[in-house]
Amino acid sequence: MAVAALTDLAVEVAPGVHWVGALDPHLRSFDIILKTANGTTYNAYVVRGENGVAVIDTVKEGFADDFFRRLESVARYEEITTIVLNHLEPDHSGALPELLRRAPQARVYLSTRAQMMLKALLKPSGEKPPEYTPVTTDDTVDLGGRTLRFLHTPYLHWPDTQCTYLEEDGMLFTGDIFGCHFCDERLFNERVGDFRFSFEYYYTHIMRPFRDYVLDALALIEPLDIRLIAPAHGPILRHMPRDYLHRYRELATPRLFNEARSEKTLLVFYLSAYGNTRRMAEAMAAGAESIPGVRVSLYDLEGGDAAIFTDLIEEADGLAFGSPTINGDAVKPIWDLLSSLTSVNIKGKLGAAFGSYGWSGEAVRLIEDRLRGLKLRVPVEGLRLKLVPDTDELEKCRSLGESLARHLTGRIEHRELDLAAIA
Amino acid sequence: MPKAKVTFEDVGVSVTVPAGTRLIEVSEKVGSGIIYGCREGECCTCLTKIVSGAENLAVPSILEDQVLKDNMAPRRHRLACQAQILGGEVVVRPA
Ligand code: FES
Ligand SMILES: [Fe+2]
Ligand SMILES: [Fe+2]
Numbered sequence: 017m018a019v020a021a022l023t024d025l026a027v028e029v030a031p032g033v034h035w036v037g038a039l040d041p042h043l044r045s046f047d048i049i050l051k052t053a054n055g056t057t058y059n060a061y062v063v064r065g066e067n068g069v070a071v072i073d074t075v076k077e078g079f080a081d082d083f084f085r086r087l088e089s090v091a092r093y094e095e096i097t098t099i100v101l102n103h104l105e106p107d108h109s110g111a112l113p114e115l116l117r118r119a120p121q122a123r124v125y126l127s128t129r130a131q132m133m134l135k136a137l138l139k140p141s142g143e144k145p146p147e148y149t150p151v152t153t154d155d156t157v158d159l160g161g162r163t164l165r166f167l168h169t170p171y172l173h174w175p176d177t178q179c180t181y182l183e184e185d186g187m188l189f190t191g192d193i194f195g196c197h198f199c200d201e202r203l204f205n206e207r208v209g210d211f212r213f214s215f216e217y218y219y220t221h222i223m224r225p226f227r228d229y230v231l232d233a234l235a236l237i238e239p240l241d242i243r244l245i246a247p248a249h250g251p252i253l254r255h256m257p258r259d260y261l262h263r264y265r266e267l268a269t270p271r272l273f274n275e276a277r278s279e280k281t282l283l284v285f286y287l288s289a290y291g292n293t294r295r296m297a298e299a300m301a302a303g304a305e306s307i308p309g310v311r312v313s314l315y316d317l318e319g320g321d322a323a324i325f326t327d328l329i330e331e332a333d334g335l336a337f338g339s340p341t342i343n344g345d346a347v348k349p350i351w352d353l354l355s356s357l358t359s360v361n362i363k364g365k366l367g368a369a370f371g372s373y374g375w376s377g378e379a380v381r382l383i384e385d386r387l388r389g390l391k392l393r394v395p396v397e398g399l400r401l402k403l404v405p406d407t408d409e410l411e412k413c414r415s416l417g418e419s420l421a422r423h424l425t426g427r428i429e430h431r432e433l434d435l436a437a438i439a
Numbered sequence: 440m441p442k443a444k445v446t447f448e449d450v451g452v453s454v455t456v457p458a459g460t461r462l463i464e465v466s467e468k469v470g471s472g473i474i475y476g477c478r479e480g481e482c483c484t485c486l487t488k489i490v491s492g493a494e495n496l497a498v499p500s501i502l503e504d505q506v507l508k509d510n511m512a513p514r515r516h517r518l519a520c521q522a523q524i525l526g527g528e529v530v531v532r533p534a
Binding site: 128129132175363364388391394396423428433438 | 469
């Protein structure tokens with residue numbers, strides 16, 4: 017197998033900068049949710065200055081031997097002054113406890129949000145936490161002729177994530193950002209096999225839910241002189257590195273101009289066995305439309321699939337789900353859609369549920385609970401109607417729509433309640 | 440039992456609650472946009488802006504203080520899963 021041939025030693029990225037990571041060619045799924053058809057790499061780096069040596073990230077615990085062997089080929093432990101942790105997930109911090117034992121004099125630099133995680137990580141080894149400095153954008157470490165500058169880029173894809181910029185060399189160490197699960201011993205992007213799919217797949221599954229944070233990070237990164245991007249997984253991007261910045265920007269930007277940009281958007285999804293839930297959906301939509309500044313779209317879940325709806329939902333302000341109750345539950349396409357929403361950011365969107373039922377009508381409450389679980393806000397109680405809605409009941413649907421629209425536009429009348437009454 | 444009043448600005452709801460109630464016990468019931476993760480004061484997901492009446496909340500625990508600090512929370516922000524309403528009136532909104 018080709019990947020086994022890589023040297024055991026560190027690989028030079030630039031004079032005084034080395035890759036000291038590990039290859040994991042046999043991994044087939046990562047973090048349970050991610051497929052990795054040809055494995056992955058855990059990239060760690062060593063940067064040498066005149067006054068000190070910095071280690072940037074480590075590897076997954078089981079690969080510590082590879083990491084230390086490569087590290088030892090370019091630096092002695094007592095030379096290490098600086099350990100930078102761009103991301104504390106175990107695939108990058110697995111060799112950290114041992115590295116701290118071997119280089120106890122080193123000072124650790126991590127983001128402010130990583131401090132609690134560091135303590136939690138070192139808990140099992142029972143040792144006292146190392147000397148560390150929490151850093152944020154524009155904090156620097158001087159290695160002697162070489163400067164590490166930190167960029168605070170949180171939530172990509174954990175709260176603790178940051179990037180580290182080696183100023184003099186125009187190199188950006190990005191942690192998981194711009195990474196992908198692709199294992200190829202040739203290491204550099206202009207040499208490895210075709211990893212484009214892996215790059216986009218990784219973005220979609222890891223970064224897309226944090227799209228707004230991607231845009232914040234790009235705003236910090238794009239103005240820099242970038243000559244090389246060194247991510248924590250997959251190929252090192254030294255050939256046309258800015259292409260990868262552009263691609264992230266494209267991926268994080270909606271494809272079509274949003275015609276409803278100045279308005280709030282409400283998507284009403286429904287499934288209907290006998291047309292009753294559909295009639296409810298239509299009345300709700302009409303009610304919501306009657307409020308200025310709200311644009312409503314109505315979708316029958318039978319006519320689409322989760323992937324398309326996920327794209328729509330990512331852009332919407334409010335979501336309403338209508339389902340009949342069948343055998344005490346909402347119908348499967350609703351659950352399928354709701355379970356596919358982890359790939360986009362839906363936190364804080366407005367949610368609502370409604371549905372017609374034969375005799376019990378559990379679906380509406382169950383959907384509402386799930387929406388809350390997904391961190392949507394559900395300020396308006398859902399509507400359950402028995403079988404065929406009459407004129408009065410359709411009027412209720414209309415006013416549910418109106419009240420959702422008022423919540424979306426912020427035109428709500430003030431209400432006074434007692435906790436005992438809503439418990 | 441002494442009563443207090445908490446207002447969630449984002450949904451325009453004021454709720455009368457018994458003194459000692461935590462924000463988390465009310466905010467989800469009224470559908471406020473304050474969202475929760477761990478629910479035990481560690482993750483900072485429930486960061487909430489105290490618009491007024493901050494003095495009517497119990498002072499933050501050492502843990503809450505630390506989490507607010509680690510996450511660079513601005514002044515007058517609290518964790519809704521921790522903050523307890525002691526009396527009077529408090530007005531909050533999602534951070
Ligand atoms: S929900 Fe995690 S700190 Fe409050
Ligand atoms: Fe990660
Ligand atoms: Fe990773």
